[in-house]
Amino acid sequence: MSFFLFSKTVVLSLLLGSKLHAFGQYCPDMSGTENIVPLLNPGTCSTGRNTDFSGIVSGLVDTLFWFRGTGLWSFTSCGLTQEDTEFSVFRAADGVRMCCNDDFCESQASLTYKIEANDTNIYYFKAGLFDEGYKTGEYDFAWFVNGHIDDNDDVDFCSDTCPGSEVGQPVDSNGCSEYQVDTDGDGICETISSDLWACPGGFNDKCPNTPTGEPIDPSTGCARIEADPDEDGVCENAYWCTGGVKDQCENTKPGDPIDSTNGCSADQLDTDGDGLCEKFQTSTLYCNGVRDRCPNTAQGDPIDSTGCSKAELDTDGDGICEKFWTSSLCTGLRDQCGNTSPGAKVDSTTGCARDEVDPDGDGVCDSPFPSIEFCSETDDKCPGTVAGAEVDSTT
Structure with missing residues (x-):
């Protein structure tokens, strides 16, 4: 019996000590053994649970929440109104406590800490509670930064859908x-x-x-x-536009006639005005069904059936086309030398001038393209032969 009374007395003393401890201001340093959870996201509410302790609660919840970023950070308990809560902010680099709020009463507590724009430190926030009794430690609190601080609309900002009212x-x-x-x-x-x-x-x-x-x-x-931003009457919204067709050309000039199947005007489909459309060539209003292969034809230049002018097909003007050489404006042969100097005589089969196929002028072509007009052989083994030197006609 005496043992029972002694034990009971000890328990009462612990409870009393816990109670006295709870309602005194107490801001301990970091213990160094805290659990550290991931970075807090500002402007949101968090509900967490800590099961690191049970039994008589007489100290801090041993968890650190780390945060960084400029602005005024506000931490507020939401579900600890029956506990004596304590909030502290520590500098992570050296564990120095920057501020603390021990409310020494059973009410919602809050703590704010301002981080200046040039401050690159990481800080830890630590939530604690004191109480008597046997229980599992829990925490429930919110944090906000800058414009996300409580808007005082009488709605608990842990569940406030519209902070900032x-x-x-x-x-x-x-x-x-x-x-x-x-x-x-x-x-x-x-x-x-x-x-x-x-x-x-x-x-x-x-x-x-x-x-x-x-x-x-x-x-x-x-x-x-x-x-319908360009007000051409073509849009996917069937309430405002007949047919509900997607406007493929959203910046049509006001007043321009359009193809109602795509919302495009003639100059949007055929930008160079040669009669062949670059896009949506199936437009029956402005196009002939053939895609314009040369969308930048000069105004007034004659074109072939693909929308290309002679100048676009034969850029060096030697009479042999570099691209689309099957065009009616071309000879049907591909120009192997697309940068021939203007006026130079070229081989009619390759479009190459003498200095392009035989730069050293020894009569044996360096180029892999045969030239019956300028060379006796191809594959010059000694390119760069001095002008006038006697050479082997086969090498």
């Missing part, structure tokens, strides 16, 4: 004012349902920035100017 604005049970639920005021809410604000058009406003007073499509919340 203007002071004095009525809010619904989610903490949202009317302008936060329906920013453009067109009666269709963006994404947030509300038990206070009417959203007759539902919650799928695809155009949340509709100008005030503009008529809207009640199914999307979009005004005509938003659905």
Whole structure:
């Protein structure tokens, strides 16, 4: 019996000690044995659980939350109103405590710490609680930075869907004012349902920035100017545009006639004006079904059936084309030397001048292209032979 009484006395002493300890200001240094959890994301709420201890709680929850970034950080307990909470901020590099709040009372606690713009330190936040009794340690708190600090709308900001409500604005049970639920005021809410604000058009406003007073499509919340910016009458929104066709040319000039199947004007389909379209060549209004292979033809130049002029096919002007050599404007042979000097005589089979196939002028071609007009043989074994030197005609 005496043993039982002694044990009971010890337990009571511990409980009393814990109680006295709880309601005194106590800001210990870091122990060095804390668990460290990943980086906090600012502007969100967090609920966590720590099971590192059980039994009589008489010290800090041994977990550090590390954070960095400029601005005013605010840490607030949300679910510890029945506990004596303690919040501390430490500098990670040396463990120095920067600030602490031991509220020594059973109420919601908060702590703020400002990090200057030029401060590159990492900081640790440590949440603690004191209480008597046998339990598992738990924590439930929020952190905010800069504009995400509590907006004082009487909605617990751990569950406030719309932090940042203007002071004095009525809010619904989610903490949202009317302008936060329906920013453009067109009666269709963006994404947030509300038990206070009417959203007759539902919650799928695809155009949340509709100008005030503009008529809207009640199914999307979009005004005509938003659905059809170039106002050519072609858009996917069937409310504003007949047929609901996607506008393939969204910047049509005002007043330009368009192809109603794609929303494009003639100069958008045929940019060089040669009668062949570069894109959507199947347009029956402005195109002939053939794709323009040369979209930058000079105004007025004659073209072949692919939309190319002679100057575009034969850039060095030697009479033999470098590309699309089967064109009606070409000889049918491919120019093997596309940069022949203007006016130079060329081999009619290759489009190469003498100095391009036989640079040393010894009569044996360096080029792999045979030239019956300029060379007796090909594959000059000694390119760069001195002018006038006698050479072996086979090498």
